[in-house]
Each structure stands twice: as C-alpha cells, then as structure tokens.
Amino acid sequence: MPDPIPLRGASLHDGVASRLRTMIFEGQLAPGGWVDEKQLAATWQVSRTPLREALKVLASEGLVELVPHRGCRVVEISDADADDLFPVMALLEGRCALEAVRNADDTALARLRHLHGELERHAAAGDIEAYFRLNHEFHSLVQALADNRWLDRVTGDLRRFMRLMRGRQLQLPGRLQASINEHRVLMDAFEQRDAHRAERAMHDHLLAQLVAFKKLRQPARSRRAPSATPATSRG
Template identity: 80%
Template sequence: MVDPIPLRGTSLHDGVAARLRAMVFDNQLVPGQWIDEKALAVQWQVSRTPLREALKVLAAEGLVELVPHRGCRVIALTEDDADALFPVMALLEGRCAFEAAKKAGDADLHTLRRLHDELERHAAAHDIEAYYRANHVFHAQVQSLASNRWLDRATGDLRRFMRLMRGRQLALPGRIEASINEHRVLIDAFEQRDAARAERAMHDHLMAQLVALKKLRGTEAKAAPHAG
C-alpha cells in the first residue's frame, strides 16, 4: 500500500527515491511493472520533477529502466542474470563471513545467535516472508561485522539486485528447511570462530539458493502449460 504521507524537505527527490526503492524491495512495485508517475505524484503530494529525479537515481542504481517515449519500469532480472550474479555474490558474502568470523566479539556473536534464533522460529512456522526478512537482516549483519569498507561497497551494490528476487527460491518445497540447516552450519562456524569454515558455509549457502531458484523455475515452467 502506498504511503499517503506527503514528502517535504530540501532533499525532496532523495526522500522520493528512498520511498520508491522501498516499494521495489517490498514488491509493491514488481519486476517489469511500469511506474505510474502521475498517480504517485498525486498520492505523495509532490510535483513530477522530484519524482523524475528520483527515478533517475534508481535508474543509475540499476533498479529501474527509463524507456524513451514509454516511461519507467522496474528492472526484471533474467535467468542469465541470476546465473551470473549468484556466484559473484557467493564469493563476496563468503569473504564477509570470513572477515566477520575473525573480527566478531562476544557481543557480536550474541547478536548473530539472536538473529539465527529468529530464523529458526520463522522456519519452524514455515513463514516464508518473515524468514526472508530475517535472513536479509542476518546477512547484512555479517556484512557489517566484516568491517571492510571496500567489501561493504561491492557487496552492498550487488545485494540490491539480490533483493529484487525477494528470496523466491524459498517457495521451493523443502527449501526453507534446507536453508535453516545451512544457517546452522554457518552459525556454528561463527561461534567456533572458524573463519575458513564460515566462508565455505556462506559460499555454499548462496550457491544452494541458485540451485533452488533454478529448480523452482523449472517446476513453474512445467506447470505453466497446464495452468487454467
């Protein structure tokens, strides 16, 4: 649901960009959807100018594409995009886990354990949406604990595109159970302060997501001809 609260302030287009970005990540604006600038301008009580400037920001980030004489639509990642993105993200997140395991203090590990326990609860309830959100927080926390600004920049840039898929692979039957098992290996590696094992576990966790996504797409493709 679109937030009706008017946007105000000197950096108006920044606020509009933040709201649009959140709508993309929350799937309120879905991949391939055309963005109705006029409707949003009315709902948010802003002129078209800051809205268009905000869309340029999101286009520069790769989240939307500006189509001449048509408008702007949310980017839709292809299977080839996923095949290329996941291995790179696996390397980056694996490195995040390695550095986080080396640098994390007792309080940091306590935070990771608390986040993991939240994942356990959502997995037990088979709440895919809540699990996806908690999983994002867990991975972001590992990235933060790595405390490497260059790694943070590269990982953060690509994480935006991972979020476009919104953990679709979790819809594959049995995937949420497999995912929490992968997280159990990961949290154990952190608590044992085994950086190399944490790196392998995180890398394998990301690659398992790609395998699950491809299986899900295959299942959906087979079911499509029989739909309706």
C-alpha cells in the first residue's frame, strides 16, 4: 500500500516522484503493472497535476511508460534487456571495484567489512529479501568509494534498471550461497588491496548473476513453448 502521509511543499512533484520510485523498487508497483493515479492522489492527498508531473520525471528516467489514452505503467525488463544489461553492468561495476580499492581507507574498508558480515548473516538465514536489499547497499557503497563522477553517473543510471528485476536470480536454488561466495572473493581482494583482482571478481559476480537469471527463466520458457503436434498421414 502507498504511504498515506500527505505530501506538501514547493517541490511537491519531486516528493511524489521519490515515493513512486520507492514503490517501484520495493515491488509495490509491479513491473508491467498500471499506476492507479486516482488512488495514489487520494491516498497522498494531492491533485493529479503533481502526480502526472512526477510520472513524467520517472518516464524520462525509463522507469515507467506513458501510454496515450490508457495511463502509465511500470517498465518491465525483458529477457533480451537482461542479456544486454548485465554485461554492461559487469564492466561498469568492475571498474567501480578497481577504483574503490585504490581509494578505500581503513574506515571505508571497515564499512564494507560490516556490510559483508550482514550479507553473510542473511545468506546463512536464507533471507533472500534482506540479502537483496543489503546487496544493493554494498554495491552502492563500492560505487561511491570509486569517487568518479562520470562512472557514478552512468552506473547509477543503469543500476535503477537492475533494481527493477529485484534480484530474481537469487530465487534459483543454490544461487544465494554462490553469491555470498563471490562476495567473499571480492572482499578478500579489498582486504589485500588488490584492485585488479577486485575488478575481475566484481565483473565475474555480475556475469554469474546473468547465468543464474537465464537458468531461472528456462523452465518458464519450457512451460510457454507450444507442444508439438505429431503429423498425421492421409491416405
């Protein structure tokens, strides 16, 4: 359910846009689903104007699609999108890791170590949702530690689309444990101050996610595939 607290202030549509992003990233507005403008406007006690302005902002970010005469729906990442997106993110996040290792001081390393410890805890508990949330925080910290505004700009932009998939690959049996193992390799590279090893580890971690994503969607494809009808002979 949307947050019932009314929105006020001069930058009203910015606040609305922020809440809509949160709802999308948290899965409250599902990929491919339509945005109920009337309900949201009533719940947040705003007119439709700031809501529509906010949706235009999200459309410019690629998170929603404005459909003439029908309304607005949340963008859904297709299989082809995932195939194209993961390798690009692997390159970008690998570079983030390399630069983060070079920049990280003892305090930053301690922050990463703490987050990794929490990831270990969630992985051990099998808590996929908590692991996904904290994993996003971990990757965002690595991105921030890279301290490269151009890298940050493009990585942050594409990370929004990664979040639309909400870590679905973690649903694959065994993937959660594989993911934390990959994080251990990455953390060891940070601990050893090995920037190039960290770059490879992060790159491989992202590509492993794509492999898991493909494996997860194979059964769904099989279910959708039409059954073959045997040919009949006519005499």
